[in-house]
Amino acid sequence: MGIVDGLGAAASSVRLRAVMAAGTSAEPGLLEALVGRCAVEPDFFVRDMLTWALTRLPAEVTVPRLVVELGSSVAQARSQALHTLSKIGDRSVYPVVSGALLHDGDDEVARAAWRTAVALVPEGEGERLAGELVREFGRGDRExxxxxxxxxxxxxxVVEPVLEAAMGSVDEAVREHAAATGVLLRDPEVGFDAAVHEATRIMALG
Incomplete structure (x- = not known):
């Protein structure tokens, strides 16, 4: 069984071996097959290996193709492309990553965009990025x-002025989220639930 056929095999172990072979060979001709598989692969470990295989290919070929994938109608295709771009580390894609994807309707895509944007943010752009990110305060579940x-x-x-501004929001959920983030900024080792508890106490005290 060839690599391309192996990528679509029923058994995840076979797909994993095929992806490993693709990464080892680093053949640019496998780009489309690997990117296509990213959109539909159900197994986390195989997806992680797909990212590795794609980072083994020449960036000048892989990066433009992944940028195209950011516009896919398939959420997994967008999130996997973001994850892979963060591993490649090409800062030229930052303008694409730091736009509408930060506010994507799919939680996994949005979270991947946040991580990727922070990983690729250029010098001097941190506060502007923080301003975009705080627009998401108070939304969604705990994760x-x-x-x-x-x-x-x-x-x-650089996020401190933005957090301070968010603390003045009329939305209690936004204020609480901003305060909890401030607690984490001061002490990254504290747990998120503890940070929320401390934020609630801070707000109660005014």
């Missing part, structure tokens, strides 16, 4: 909120 807080903490002290 989504934790991901957003971690992304902001990853930007460092």
């Amino acid at each position: 989504r909120r934790l991901s957003l807080s971690r992304a902001l903490v990853g930007l460092g002290s």
